Amino acid sequence: MAAAIETKQLTKSYRSRVVGTINVVDHLDLHVEEGEIFGFLGPNGAGKTTTIKMLLGIIYPTSGEGYVLGKEIGDMDVHRQISYLPERPYYYEHMTGPEILRFYGSLFGINDRAKFSSLLEKVNLHRDVTKTISQYSKGMQQRIGLAQSLINDPKLLFLDEPTGGLDPIAHREIRDLILGFRDEGRTVFISSHELSEVELICDRVAIINRGVIEQQGKLTELLKGGRIEITVDGVNEQFLRDMKINDSNVRSLPIGILLDMPEEADPNAVIDSVRGSKGRVLSVVPRRKRLEDLFVETVTNRPRSTGGDTK
């Protein structure tokens, strides 16, 4: 499959009088395939927004190469096929939803009232056409942002924290819209802290920390290595010693003993051993590795940056 985004050793450095040169984005190799939802994750100051701004041609890389839809970053032809929804976007407050769409449409030379109406309907704002942006809730502002980002029928959407600060209902609405983008064949590049959301909608993710990509790949592959938790009761000391040798964590609970073991371990063998030691199996719970676990694991393995995202 063709690459929607490809970066090779993309670097952004800033000079500081105090600490010298800081690589906010450090030799970034990113690969996003067409038609996928790609999650770009990282703690605050990791370099996410800087990377997006470089890909959009808003700031210039210090070194390295970047290609968006097969063309070098900053190419105006590419700008006709992409769109961007920034974190906490602001729109001209005196305008109504249709006026916002007319304005952004005019930047592409688009003046199609039917299209604007269908976009408003798509983001469920068609009943609020007389309201000005100042009367919009956060969720409505985010939805008008998504509507403006669809004006040019983009092949690739950059969404920076699309669900940040929204209530659960608005979360769900935005999530459904994003999933709809994939069904329409668009590529979506999401930068987010909402790991549970990302886990639900993304095909592949990259975790960036201190400007360096620490993990990149399919979620299904990155989240391999879950655990199995077996709660037992009435087992003898010899059994517990055997379990500890077996790479299992053993913890005492009020109701019994919790055996926390790797996904690869054979739970049937453990259950047989429990029975052999005259014990009882109270529960067997498989614990899938979550994105949050992977994120924390990845980020805490490397100390956090002293630098920050450019704002």
Added chain:
Amino acid sequence: MKAIVAIAGTTVGEAIRRKVLLIILLVGLLVLFIAPGLGTLSARSETTVLRGMMLGIIQLTSAVIAIVLTVYMLPNEVERRTIYTILSKPVQRWQFLVGKYLGAIAALALMMALMGLVMVITFWLQQGVRDVSVFADLLKAPVMYFIQMSLLAAVAIFFSTFVSPLVNFFLSGGVYLLGSLFNPFFQTLQENQSTSPVAKGLATFVNMILPNFANYNVQNPIINPGQTIQNEKLYYLSAAGYGIFYIVVLLVLGILVFDRREV
């Protein structure tokens, strides 16, 4: 072109809703209304004083509006992130800057037109003049002021590409004051035979780079009581040409800086 017009249109929409600008405008309009009352305090011809005072009010109010309107224009767009949604579309930076500038001067034109209208009405009520040519003559000055303010807005837009709004406020204000009050002084210094070569060189340099805002003050009889213009049409055209030339230069310089700037 469509992008420039769209950006200019939203800039006008934003500007005419900015409370701080409306307050400045309102104060200006209010002072214009009460100007006839203040004119009676002077010993000079009431008409001359009233005319000079009203033009002075329009000029001062317009200058404050021009600076306040433009110094925050770019920083606000960056701070509110609207610039990112615009520059991620097929919009070049120069189009963005030119659109913002044209929007600013369009808003300025609206506000100055309103002040001009109030001045004419006040003058008519006070003086009871029926002759249209008197009003046409009276309005020549605000037209020249508009070019002056467009030049001032270009100065502020240029500075806003690389300095903070507060610094820009004082820089643009300073350039305006120097260009309005001291440019004639530098010109005299430059032309005077007894001026030392160093002072002459400095005067020539300042005179060359500093826009001459005093070009547009000719209609103010209080500031330039003795000034006579031989060929009025030619003078206005050359003053307008001078202003447009400076505006283009400032915008090109602003674009060059803004194009390299990381927003």
